[in-house]
Amino acid sequence: MFRLLTSISVSELFKRQLPVFVVAFVIAELFYKFHSFTLECAAFLATWFVLDAALHLLTGRQSPQRFSP
Template sequence: MYTLIHNLTASQLFKRQLPVFLVAFVIAELFYKFHSFTLECAAFLATWYVLGAIEQKLVPDKTPPRR
């Protein structure tokens, strides 16, 4: 998470990660009912990761990460 925040500009963060985050959040809210915060949080983070990977494959980023 630290690397994500510090390697992306604010516009990159909102353009690329916010939509994926929101989709993962909605999926988690609608479908994950494990009756355990830890399991639901882990499933949400895994969903966010997988959706982010899919989005990265479908729409590659053309701007280099900031240093």
Template structure:
């Protein structure tokens, strides 16, 4: 996370990751009731990663 922030800056990171983060947070809050903080945190991070991957693909497709 620190390396990414250093590479693209705080505003660049916010533009790139804010939407996937918020959507993943809402999904995790609404649906992930796993009974363990560690499992819920891991599920949130995986969801955020996958949404970030999808958003990145959509942005690249829009540019091309």
């Protein structure tokens, strides 16, 4: 999570991740009732990941360059 927040700019964080985060949060709040915080949290994070990946594939945005140490 720290790497996510430090590797992209604040404007990119709000433009790209915040809308996907909100949609994933609403989906999790409405549909995920596992009666377990751990399962619901994992399902929320998986939903966020899948929605972000789908948006990435649909918009064709290039991922940032990864630098090897």
